[in-house]
Structures are given as structure tokens and as C-alpha cells.
Amino acid sequence: MSSFFSMQYSAIQKTVLRHNRLWSIAGISQGLSRLNEIEFTAEAQRYGGTVMVAGGGKFTAFFPSPRAAESAQSAIIEKLVTGFPMLEFQASDIEEADNFIQAKEKNIIDGLNDQKRRFRGYATTFLPHLEVCDECGEYPAERSFGSKSPGKSTYWCRTCHEAWWLARIDLAELRSEKGLTSLERIYAEYFKLTPPPSELKAVYDFDDLFPGGKGAGSDSKNRMAVWFSDLNNMNQKVPIWLSMPDEKVFETFETVKEVNIAVVATALSQTFPAPAGKMPFRLIVAGGDDLCLVMPEEYVLDFASALDAAVRDKIEQLNRDSSNPLNPEWLKQMRNEWAKKNPENSGDPEVTEIGPYSFGASFVITPTHTPFNRIHELGEELMKTAKEKTGRRGNSINWRIMAEEQAVSDSLLDFERPLFINSKENKNAGFNELSLDDYLDLRRKFTNISASHRYAIITKLIELRQQEAEEQFEDWLKCYDSGEVDKSFSDLLRESRLRCDNTSSGKLVPARVATLFELLGIKDRKN
Numbered sequence: 317m318s319s320f321f322s323m324q325y326s327a328i329q330k331t332v333l334r335h336n337r338l339w340s341i342a343g344i345s346q347g348l349s350r351l352n353e354i355e356f357t358a359e360a361q362r363y364g365g366t367v368m369v370a371g372g373g374k375f376t377a378f379f380p381s382p383r384a385a386e387s388a389q390s391a392i393i394e395k396l397v398t399g400f401p402m403l404e405f406q407a408s409d410i411e412e413a414d415n416f417i418q419a420k421e422k423n424i425i426d427g428l429n430d431q432k433r434r435f436r437g438y439a440t441t442f443l444p445h446l447e448v449c450d451e452c453g454e455y456p457a458e459r460s461f462g463s464k465s466p467g468k469s470t471y472w473c474r475t476c477h478e479a480w481w482l483a484r485i486d487l488a489e490l491r492s493e494k495g496l497t498s499l500e501r502i503y504a505e506y507f508k509l510t511p512p513p514s515e516l517k518a519v520y521d522f523d524d525l526f527p528g529g530k531g532a533g534s535d536s537k538n539r540m541a542v543w544f545s546d547l548n549n550m551n552q553k554v555p556i557w558l559s560m561p562d563e564k565v566f567e568t569f570e571t572v573k574e575v576n577i578a579v580v581a582t583a584l585s586q587t588f589p590a591p592a593g594k595m596p597f598r599l600i601v602a603g604g605d606d607l608c609l610v611m612p613e614e615y616v617l618d619f620a621s622a623l624d625a626a627v628r629d630k631i632e633q634l635n636r637d638s639s640n641p642l643n644p645e646w647l648k649q650m651r652n653e654w655a656k657k658n659p660e661n662s663g664d665p666e667v668t669e670i671g672p673y674s675f676g677a678s679f680v681i682t683p684t685h686t687p688f689n690r691i692h693e694l695g696e697e698l699m700k701t702a703k704e705k706t707g708r709r710g711n712s713i714n715w716r717i718m719a720e721e722q723a724v725s726d727s728l729l730d731f732e733r734p735l736f737i738n739s740k741e742n743k744n745a746g747f748n749e750l751s752l753d754d755y756l757d758l759r760r761k762f763t764n765i766s767a768s769h770r771y772a773i774i775t776k777l778i779e780l781r782q783q784e785a786e787e788q789f790e791d792w793l794k795c796y797d798s799g800e801v802d803k804s805f806s807d808l809l810r811e812s813r814l815r816c817d818n819t820s821s822g823k824l825v826p827a828r829v830a831t832l833f834e835l836l837g838i839k840d841r842k843n
Contacts, residue, residue: 318378318562319385320419321365323392323407325352325373326432331403332601333689335452335476338610339520341688342600343479344400348373349497349603350482351399356392363388368416368558368565371498371573372604376424378416378562385410400475402455406431416562449473485518485595498573499602505581512591519598522684525612539839541616542688543679544695545623547576547605548708549671556647559654568641575634575642575673579626580607586622587615608695613681614839617756620677624711624737631673642673674711676703678734681838682718694718702734710741713752717834728778730786730827731834750828754813759835761811766804770833772796773805777826790824 325331325348332344349371357370360377363384369376375392379385389407396405406428413419423430447457455473462471472480490496490504519525526538557568580602588596588611596615601608611619634642641647647670678698680691694716702714714734732749736742739751750758773793780786790809797806808814814829816822 317412317414318380319382320376320378320411320413320416320424321385321389321408322374322376322424322428323389323405324375324428324432325403325405327404328373329689329692331400333692334454335479336688337520338522338524338598338600339483340452340476340479342598343481343483344475345601345603346482346497346499347399347478348403349499351396353497353603354495355395359391359395360388362391366563366566368562369569370566371569372606376416378419382410382412399478402475416558416565447471449476451476483518483520485516487512487516497603498577499599501577502580502584502599502602505577506584509581509585510589510591513593515593516591517594519595519610522610524594525596525598525610525684537839538684539613539681540610540684541613541679541681542610542691542695543608543616543619543677544692544699545607545675545677546699546703548674548676548703550605552670553642553647556650556654557641559650571641575630575640576605579623579630582626582629583619583623586625587611587619607675608692612839614841616679616681617759617835617838618841620679620713620737620752621756623675623677627674627711628738634673644670644672671708672710674708676700676706676708676712678702678714678716680716680718686718691718698734705734706736706741706745706747709745711737713737717837729774729781729830732825732827732831748817750813750818750831755832755835758811758813758832762805762807762832762836763840764804765808765833765836769803769805770836773829774833777830780826786826787823789826789829793824 328348332341332348334344335341352373352375353370356375357367360367360379363379365377365379365384365388367375367377377385377388379388389410393405393407396403408424408427411419411422411424413422420426449455449457449472450462450470451472452475455475457471457473458477459471461474461477462469485503487507490500490507493501493504496504522540525540557572558565560568584597597609597611599607599609634640635644637643638646641650651670676699678695680695680698682691698714698716702712706712712734713736735749735752735755736745736747737752739753741747742749742751773796776792776796777786777789780789780792793805793809797803797809808829809824810820812818812820812822814832815824
């Protein structure tokens, strides 16, 4: 019999997004990952424990005795409350069980969720008479984390201090490949595929993404793109992986993690093949099945295509590797074996069809001064919509272009999104919409439509939509195009993909024209 212990973070977003600075967001995210993946694991192993899950804000391990489990639990909680004193978390009781399934039956996991619903507190209490951090203005400051200059003293809280140092990207540490978090492993793999120069500076602030640094993001020509993606169908696969023998669970999750790391690193190397001077992107979250990164807007469409291609290539490899826990046949076999051994619980894992290895994604293009919590909230909602509309049957994407912190365009026009990224998935799912690949091809074809023509056409589309007369759009466009000489937009009327049923006889679809023009408004890398 073994002694099981589980814990989880909660309100992670509130902790990570507490401060609207890139170094703080990236540093806190990295700090939480380091605790979860590296330091908790080391503490468990120090007391003879075997780790099952260590990632995505969740941790589970089992130990040879209750005393060992209690010692590890105390050490892990101490690390958490001293490193992130305001982070909400839940910790289970020590449960004696023959295996993890029995421990689950004793509510080792459900008990955490009950705690989360009943208590939303912190590890420590804020004392209002303490000085607050001069950087974030929220957490208690510590004199050991400060600086003095004539007439001025500055003190930081422990969280800001740690975030600043954790936001570093140390190339030497990455090359050692020892004790790296998932996020650091992506950087390490990326630098293997795309060797960096000896001096490569990390991006600490959003403005650093652009030449000129501070204030450069205030230039109306400079906008950043924030990418969000999340793997599909994980709720079908995780229960299967957890049904493996307890000592094999961690290895199984590590194998899955290695696949995810390779996919993201490959996409980054295709999008950013020659970094020089400053990093052209910054990973913010890369743990579990979540990914968030920031880049100049001109890279985001290339990254979407590169990530889709990397996933497709990886699927071909997985289909040939019958022992990989992401192989479809392996998943079906393990599910069926588990159901035979546990007929009374054959509905758990609750899967009749296991969805493909794929992702749902979104990106938000915005000025750098937009509060990141607003960007994050919008990006998560867009990603959720993409996954739901496409039924999680393939790589999907949604997006929004924000102007002065507000996504106003959607209130004025209809767009054709979210979309599958690849046209084949449209056909497989029976979707009539175009794919992102289709739109990117149209974007290349119509890149020379003049700004004045685009403005006139969009203005008319908005007017007709407000009048509920969008069916008049094609006739208006023909009149606008009349004359002996073709205009920069004339081929729009001859493009079958902008029409119903993708045929020349179909009616021109205003939402497709609006979607194309929106994508044309995203800066191109050549410009």
C-alpha cells in the first residue's frame, strides 16, 4: 500500500496577470512552472516519492509511507508559500491506497475541487501597515529587494523580484538541458534548430518587440500579436493515461510533453529562422497543453501556418509509432483494456470516439499599451469559440484586431471566423466556410488592392449592414467597378472562393470580403 498526495494551484491567471509588464507576466509564469515541474518533483523524490503528474498547476505523487508523504507535503507547501505567498492553492489529505484509482475513490482529486469551491484564500494575510511594492503597488515590499539612490529608495516585493530574474533567458543554462521547465525546453529545442548568435537579448517589455524599444509600441504602425492555443480532446486522453500503472503515469505524460515541445519549437524555428540582437518573440505560457506567446503582428499568420504544419507532420510520425501515448490505435487499445478490467466503470474514461491530436487557437492584434488581462480574456474566449464551432476535429483558429483596447470591428461587420486552418479539415467536417489557408492564398493574390479602395468597400459594407441591405453589395461593387480599365479590386468579382458554394455562379458573400480585407490589414513581413 502507498501513500498518495495531490495539490493544485488555483486562480493562476490572477497571479500571472497581476501586473501589466511582459517581464512580470513571463517571469511569474516561469516561476510557477519551475515550482510545479522541477522543485515539487525534487522534494517528492527526496522523500522517496514517485511523481505521477507535475505540470499545468497540478501535482500528484505517491510515497512508501504516510510519514514520507507528510514530510514531502510540508516541504512542498513551504516552497510554495515562501515563493508565491499570495497564490491560491489546495492540498489533499494523505490517502492510503493500493493504487491511484483507489486514491481517487477516496476523493484525493475531488477533495481539491471541493476546497477550491469552498475557500478562495491565500497562504498569507496582507497586513495594511506594511509598505507595498514600488513596482506593482500590491504585495508587501521587502527591504532586501530594493535599491537606494540619493533622495530615493525603491523596494520590491518578493514576487516582482523573483519574476524579474526568472524572466531572463540564459543561453548557457538552456544548453545544459538540466532541470528545465517545459517553457525552457521549448527555447532549448528552438535554439538547437535555429542556433542563436552569442549575444541574444530577451524581450522584457512589449515595446522591446520593435526597433527603438521603449515607446516604439505606441507608434500606430507597430502592433503586437498575442497567440493563444490549447490542445483539443485532452479530457478524452488524460483519463486513459492516468489508468496506466502508477509508476508509468509520469513517463507517459513526459512522452506527451516531448511531442508538444517538439511541435512548438519546430513552428518557432520556421517562423523565426534567424534571431539576431533581440528575441523576436516571447513565450509567456508553455506548460501542460496551453501555449501563449507574443510577437510583432507581421509574424502571427506565418506562425499559425507553421504550427499547423508541425502538428500535421507530427501526426504522421505518431501514426507510425504504435507505442506512443498519442498514437490513435494505442489510445483505443488502452481504453478498451481498461474497460475490460473495470466493467463497472466502463464509462470512465468517458470516450466513445477519441478526437485527433490537434489544437484550437486564437490571436489578438493590439497596441502594446492594451492591458494584458483584457487581451487574455478576449483571447481565451476566441479560442474557446474556435474549438466549439469546429467540434475539436482539427486545428482551428479565431482572431480579433483591437483598436484602442476595443474590438469594435465585430459590431460593424460580419466576418467568416473562426475557421479550420487547413482546407482538408473543412471537407472532412463538412464545413462550407473557407479555411485560413484559403484566405492566406487570397491575401497573397489581392495584396495590391489599394488602401483607398479597401476603405471605400468596407465603408459601404458597414452602411449596407446597418441598413440590413447586404444583398445589394454585389450590385454596388459592380457599379463601383464600372469603367473601361480594371481597378485594383476588380478580380474580387471574378474570384469564386468569395462566393456561395465556392462557384462562379454563387452570390458574392460580404462576410468573406470583410474577412479578406481584415487579413489584408495585418502587416506583412515584407513591408
